[in-house]
C-alpha cells in the first residue's frame with residue numbers, strides 16, 4: 134500500500150531522514166515512536182507532499198510520487214496533524230454537523246446544496262461516534278479533545294484507505310484521550326499513529342516503527358518490536374514496558 138525506498142530528507146545541510154526503507158501493507162495498523170526530532174512527522178508528511186524527499190522513491194496505492202498523479206493518492210489518505218489547525222478560523226463558526234458535511238464534500242466550508250443521502254450519512258456517523266449531543270454546537274465552543282474527535286470523524290467520513298494521526302492525544306486529559314482512542318478503536322480504516330506515549334497503543338495496532346536520529350531503529354510486528362529492550366535503547370533511558378489487558382505502560386527505572 135505504502136512504500137518508502139531509500140528515502141532521505143536533507144535541509145540546510147542537515148540530514149533529517151536517512152535511507153528509509155519501509156513497506157506498509159493494507160490491513161496493517163502502525164504505531165510510530167521516536168524521540169523529539171527523530172523525523173516521524175517529516176516522514177509521513179511526505180505522503181501528503183507537505184515535504185518532498187531529497188532522494189529515494191515513495192510509492193502509494195500503486196502510484197509513484199513525482200511520476201503519477203498524486204492528488205488521487207492524497208484523496209485516499211486522511212491526516213490529523215497540527216497543520217489542520219490553520220483551518221480552525223473557518224471551522225470555528227461552523228457546527229459539528231456542518232463540519233462533517235464539509236468532510237463529505239471535501240471542502241473546508243459548505244458551498245453547495247446538501248443532498249438527502251449526504252444528510253443521512255452524516256447522521257449515521259454522528260450516531261456511531263456518539264456526537265449527537267455536540268452536533269449543533271459551534272466548533273469554537275468545543276474542548277480541544279472534542280475538536281480533535283470531530284476532525285477525526287470528518288476524516289473518517291471520507292472513507293480514507295489510511296488515516297495518519299500525528300500525536301492526536303497530545304495535551305489532552307485522560308478522559309479526552311480515551312474518547313479519541315475509542316473513536317480510533319471503531320474506525321474502519323488502516324491507521325498510522327504517531328505518538329510519544331506508548332500507553333496510546335490500542336490493541337488493533339499490528340506493527341511498530343521506531344525512528345531514531347532520522348533512521349529506522351527497529352520496525353516490524355508489534356510483538357517483536359514493542360519491548361523494554363528496544364525502548365530502552367531508543368530513548369537511552371532505563372525503563373520497563375509492561376503489558377496488561379492488551380495495553381502497554383512504561384515505568385522509568387531511573388526515578389529516585
Ligand SMILES: Nc1ncnc2c1ncn2[C@@H]1O[C@H](COP(=O)(O)OP(=O)(O)OP(=O)(O)O)[C@@H](O)[C@H]1O
Nearest residue numbers: 144145149167168169170171172173174175176184
Ligand atoms: N523543512 C525543514 N527544514 C529544516 N528543518 C526541518 C524541516 N522539517 C523538519 N525539520 C527538522 O527535522 C527534524 C525532525 O522533525 P520532525 O518534526 O519530523 O520530528 P518528530 O520526530 O516528528 O519530532 P516531534 O516528536 O518533536 O514532533 C527536526 O529537527 C526539525 O526541526
